[in-house]
Amino acid sequence: MTALVVLVVVVAVALTTISAATLWWMMHAWGSPEAYESINAPRTDRPGLSFSLIMPCRDESERVMAETVRRLLAQDHPDFEVFISLGHDDEATIEAARRIAARDPRVHIAINHDEHKNKPRQLNSTLQECSGDVVGIIDAESLTAPGLLRHVDHTFRREGADVVQGAVHLMNLRSRWFSLRNCLEYRIWFRSRLHGHADNGFVPLGGNTVFIRRALLEEVGGWDGDCLAEDCEIGVRLSVLGKKTVCVYEPALVTQEETPDTVAAFVKQRTRWALGFMQVMAKGEWRKLPTRRQRVRALWLLSQQYTVAFAGLVLPLAVASAIIGGLPILAVLIAFAPLAPALMTIAFEIIVLHEFGRDLQVRIRALDYVWLVVSTPFYQLLLAAASLRAVGKYWSGNFSWEKTSHVGAHLEEVAA
Secondary structure, three states: HHHHHHHHHHHHHHHHHHHHHHHHHHOOOHHHHHHHHHHHHOOOOOOOOEEEEEEEOOOOOOHHHHEEEEEEEHOOOEEEEEEEEOOOOOOOHHHHHHHHHHOOOEEEEEEEOOOOOOOHHHHHHHHHHOOOOOOOOOOOOOOOOOOOHHHHHHHHHHHOOOOOEEEEEOOOOOOOOOHHHHHHHHHHHHHHHHHHHHHOOOOOOOOOEEEHHHHHHHOOOOOOOOOOOOHHHHHHHHHOOOEEEEEOOHHHHHHHHOOOOHHHHHHHHHHHHHHHHHHHHHOOHHHOOHHHHHHHHHHHHHHHHHHHHHHHHHHHHHHHHHHHOOOOOHHHHHHHHHHHHHHHHHHHHHHHHHHHHHHOOOOOOHHHHHHHHHHHHHHHHHHHHHHHHOOOOHHOOOOOOEEEOOOOOOHHHHHH
């Protein structure tokens, strides 16, 4: 009995710490009026930089790629080029890309001939063809706002930035049972959490709508061609070098994309991210961050997907053990302690969902709020499954690239 009491108390304290810390990071942008306003994109002036936009593609539909390119070409910035980055063995996508590129001279085709295919290798080979002052990464299914490049251009020059990270939102809230939670997760990350990390000098960059000075990319040797989380990895290296990253957010300028189209696709995507984070953690560059506080926060962030999944799985077990196991009253009360930050998190997410609908002009129904709460434990199970799968792949040495397919579900949502 004593051993069970100790186990329940230790687990409960750990879960409470994890849940409270997660909630704290989530609420960064809402912590004060200054924080809420400071992350908005600045007003624009006359552009002064040139841009090379890389759109990495593999096994993509022509419909999805064509709409992404159309949105890019609608930018009101006067100086940019678009590269559709492809693998030499992806013949169907190459043919579709050539048809798209033939419509506008600003669109170019870049072919990667590496035997081992993945996103960072395609980015590195395309980087050699770029001529712009700034290189931007735009995923194949992304819908960009017309004024994005002007705002990014101004941010680079006004802030003296080395990197500008834009915001990405998923739009198809109701395509699958997990889509609503997935959309909200992106909202909180790009609206709040990423800005908190930038303020603390450690930024795991996103892989979409991220802009880096070309000279800096060439200086650091581009992306890690073997890392499945190349965005996070290069963010770590640039943070270690003390480079300045500015995160911008404005509802009218967010890039819109879609959630994975099946549970299997979602788990594979999260497995790839988790496996990439494990690679970044093992590589150890984060240990070179100048302060202990930065290193601790980096370790927390790189391992957080596992701790959050652990919390979601173990919390019900801890509560059940306290009730069924006939433990002392004090132990039972401690076992229920993690529920407080967990319930506060759900309440906060309900508010964020309302704000998401307001800012993105998406109608949020009463049923959506109910489903947000009901789907929480099942979403945690998916995250836990992906983390466990990543651990298995890591120890077996399987670092194959499981690409997320794009079906264009967000196109219907945005049109509606």
